[in-house]
Amino acid sequence: MDDTQLLRYSRHILLDEWGVEAQARVHAAHALVIGAGGLGSPALMYLAAAGVGRITVVDHDQVDLTNLQRQIAHTSARVGLDKAVSAREAMQSLNPEPRIDAVVARADDALLAQWLPQVDVVLDCTDRFATRQLINRACVAARKPLVFGAAVRFDAQLSVFDPRDAASPCYACVFSPEEAAQDVPCATMGVFAPLTGIVGTMQAAEALKLLTGVGRSLQGRLLMLDARSMQWTEIRLKRRADCAVCGAAH
Secondary structure: OOHHHHHHOHHHHOOOOOHHHHHHHHHHOEEEEEOOOOOHHHHHHHHHHHOOOEEEEEOOOEOOHHHHHOOOOOOHHHOOOEHHHHHHHHHHHHOOOOEEEEEOOOOOHHHHHHHHHHOOEEEEOOOOHHHHHHHHHHHHHHOOOEEEEEEEEOEEEEEEEOOOOOOOOOHHHHOOOOOOOOOOOHHHHOEOHHHHHHHHHHHHHHHHHHHHOOOOOOEOEEEEEEOOOOEEEEEEOOOOOOOOOOOOOO
8 A cells, every 4th residue: 555545544554453454455355335325325435435445336226306315425416317326426536546336227136147256245235125135145146245234214224144154144044035025115104314324334334344354243143223212132143944045955
């Protein structure tokens, strides 16, 4: 790293657990963030600020005025712009160093098959059950660690699923794909704006820990937040032998 980089990332480098070595791993890493909305906005901004070398952001949607209450990567001037492109502009204005790919598309099997072999960590910042299941299946197949977050109304969830570890559950171990799940869209149910910031920021934190090996990840634990009382609940998770995605039969 040159002197400018040492200065930019000095507050990370000063951490005893971090140092130059961990920062170098961050610079060499490639993060895939699926969703550039309420969760993706803070996650992307912190990954860029931390100096992740390459960031790929996937989102098929465009910036709408109703997004601006919580999707902090976007601005009034960028209403109507593709969210992936808008998020890239926000990240580049914060830190011009990372290479940023803006992919304007829905996450599907073909897209994930294209990108997953190239990345080191995946952040699921989407808001649909079917999409989360699709991302999980792809990450299990490609053995890529997945940082999951969800937020609606005043309620949030956060976990890490790491198929590189044989003991790690996957998303489907916790939320069975065989059970009909009803998506609760923000457009009809609402969402407390700072909640998405809390969860998206924590997703970035978990991703950086996975990339550097610093600290202990949320693997095997599901955090749930009730923002009305700001009370956290932790549930221990186990891998299911009969899981339709990562179980022994699959």
